[in-house]
Amino acid sequence: MTTIAIDGPAAAGKGTLSRLLAGAYGFHHLDTGLTYRAVAKYLLDAALPLDDEDVAVEIARTIELAGLDRAVLSAHEIGEAASRIAVMPELRKALVEAQRVFARRQPGTVLDGRDIGTVVCPDAEVKLYITASPAIRAGRRYEEIIATGGETDFGTVLGDILKRDERDMGRADSPLKPAEDAHLIDTSEMDIEAAFDVARDIIDAVLEQDVLPLRAPD
Numbered sequence: 278m279t280t281i282a283i284d285g286p287a288a289a290g291k292g293t294l295s296r297l298l299a300g301a302y303g304f305h306h307l308d309t310g311l312t313y314r315a316v317a318k319y320l321l322d323a324a325l326p327l328d329d330e331d332v333a334v335e336i337a338r339t340i341e342l343a344g345l346d347r348a349v350l351s352a353h354e355i356g357e358a359a360s361r362i363a364v365m366p367e368l369r370k371a372l373v374e375a376q377r378v379f380a381r382r383q384p385g386t387v388l389d390g391r392d393i394g395t396v397v398c399p400d401a402e403v404k405l406y407i408t409a410s411p412a413i414r415a416g417r418r419y420e421e422i423i424a425t426g427g428e429t430d431f432g433t434v435l436g437d438i439l440k441r442d443e444r445d446m447g448r449a450d451s452p453l454k455p456a457e458d459a460h461l462i463d464t465s466e467m468d469i470e471a472a473f474d475v476a477r478d479i480i481d482a483v484l485e486q487d488v489l490p491l492r493a494p495d
C-alpha cells in the first residue's frame with residue numbers, strides 16, 4: 278500500500294494535480310478540504326453557529342466520505358466557512374480519524390489538504406508540498422470564477438487568498454506548513470502538465486527505491 282500526501286495553500290493547483298496523479302497510479306483520491314467543506318455547508322444551511330465545537334463534531338461523525346460532491350461544495354463562502362471551522366481541535370480529530378481510514382485503502386491513496394504530510398499521514402511514502410505565489414494563485418482563481426460566469430475583481434480575490442493563507446498557516450492546531458521530508462514544487466512558472474511531470478518523476482523515484490530487491494552486502 279502506498280500513500281501520497283499532498284499539501285499546499287489554496288489555489289496552488291494541488292487538487293487538479295492530486296486527481297491526475299491518482300488516475301495515473303490507479304489510487305483512490307480524497308480531497309480532505311471537502312470534509313471540512315461538508316461540515317461547513319451543513320452548518321451554513323442549518324443556520325448553526327460556526328464556532329460550536331460539539332455541534333461540528335457531531336456533524337463530522339455522520340459525514341460519508343464517498344458522497345462528497347465537489348461541485349456542490351466548491352462555493353467560495355463554503356471555503357471561507359471551512360477555513361474558519363478548521364481551527365477547532367476536536368473537529369479536526371474527528372475528520373482526521375475518517376481520513377486515516379481512507380488512507381489505508383488498497384492499492385494506494387492520494388490525499389490532499391493542509392496537514393496530510395505533517396499530521397494525517399506522517400508515514401506517507403511520498404510527500405509533496407505544492408505552492409505558487411499569492412498573485413499567481415489569485416490570478417488562476419480569478420480566471421476560474423470569470424470562466425464559470427461569476428463576477429469579481431482581482432483585488433478581492435487576492436485579498437481572500439491572503440486572508441485564507443493567514444488563517445490556514447497561523448492556526449495553533451495543525452497549521453499549513455511543509456513536512457520536513459516533503460518535496461517542494463513551486464508551480465508559479467508551470468502549467469498543470471509540467472507540474473504533473475515533476476510530481477511523477479519524484480513519485481516514480483521513491484516507488485522504484487521501495488521495490489528494489491534487498492541485496493546482501495558485497
Ligand code: DC
Pocket residue numbers: 287309310311313314356359360363389390391392393441445
Ligand atoms: O482545500 P480547500 O480550499 O477545499 O479547503 C478548505 C478549508 O478547509 C481550508 O481553508 C482549511 C481547511 N482544511 C484543513 O484545515 N485541513 C485540510 N487537510 C484540508 C482543508
